[in-house]
Amino acid sequence: MSAEPIIAWIGGGYFNEPFGKLGFDVRRIPFFTPRVLDWETVCAEAGGRPDIVLYADASVPPPLVGLERFPCLTVFYCVDSHIHEWYPLYAQAFDLCAVSLRDHLPRMRLRLDGERVFWLPPFPIRGERPPASPPERIWDVLFVGRTNPETTPLRLWFLAEMARRVSGLEVREGAFDTLFPQARIVLNIAEMGDLNFRVFEALATGACLLTPRVGHGQDRLFQDGLHLFTYELNNPQDAADKAAFLLEHPELCERAREAGRAEIDARHRRRHRVATLADRIAGLDRESAVRERLAAAEYIREKYLRLLFLHWASEMDDPGTQRMYLDAARGKDAVCPHDDLLGKKSI
DSSP, rough: OSSEEEEEEEEOOHHHHHHTTTOOOOEEOOOOOOOOOOHHHHHHHHHSSEEEEEEOSSSSOBSSSSSGGGGGEEEEEEEEEEOOTTTTHHHHHEEEEEEESSSGHHHHHHHSTTTEEEOOOOSSOOOSSOOOOOOOOOOOEESSSSSTTTTTHHHHHHHHHHHOOOOOOOOOOOOOOGGGGGGEEEEOOOOTOOOOOHHHHHHHHTOOEEEEETTTTTTHHOBBBTTBBOOOOTTTHHHHHHHHHHHHHHHHHHHHHHHHHHHHHHHHHHHHHHHHHHHHHHHHHHHHHHHHHHHHHHHIIIIHHHHHHHHHHHHHOOOOHHHHHHHHHOOOSSSEEEEEGGGGOOO
């Protein structure tokens, strides 16, 4: 039996490996396709009864059912709250919620109070270090990422408008740490107004970053004109004008490359986020938090989860998944006369 607290780490990796160096026994349960797990399944796949269940956002339908009755500390690392409007409801079934987008903190504070919901900004997942010998900068302005008319139509439009205004625009897919250092300016697009991970990844590679002005604490973390440069959100003309100005002032780009990378090293590496999350977990009275949630389990299910799970039961094609969501909506041992709700699409 493990002498260290067991964490069932479900979903995205993010920083599960560093947690293993902090006195936790991390049992990873990754998702390659959407899944639904109850307490028994979590225990089985973790190889034992966990002391902590942590769901690291995998941007899938609700992966845990019966969560309000899990007999251990539960943590939600919430990243994609700009995409999934049901996250605030789901978050109420956890004991602790770390939120990537600062402006969404109030949305998560329904049952959970201010201490249980806290800001955990993004960090460099990829491209953590600039190359030892920087390559030649061969592109004026570079965007690296997927462009798809089905999934990213606004991004595709923005790049087309930029291409009309910037002759040296290059659009690529590939490794950030290889491509970013080859550009004089790295362009970021955040069409939904989120403070995305690419801001941190670009700065970590020593890029001169041109990124939209968004909220979510961006101006608390970085200074416009020093660490990076900003343009009006979804305004390609403003982005093109800023790019032209920076290309005419390479000394500003060089200063930003150094300052941005130094700021990442000082405050925004993976180790900094690990320390924050670990401190929050350590500072919480786990037994009291779990006891409080279990006492309110029926209220949590009825007020926050029931309609959410009925909705997802109606969205799923797999009968087994439908049944798990229906059981979760009514409470595992309750009788639900509303199986006909499978045909409904709203909550």
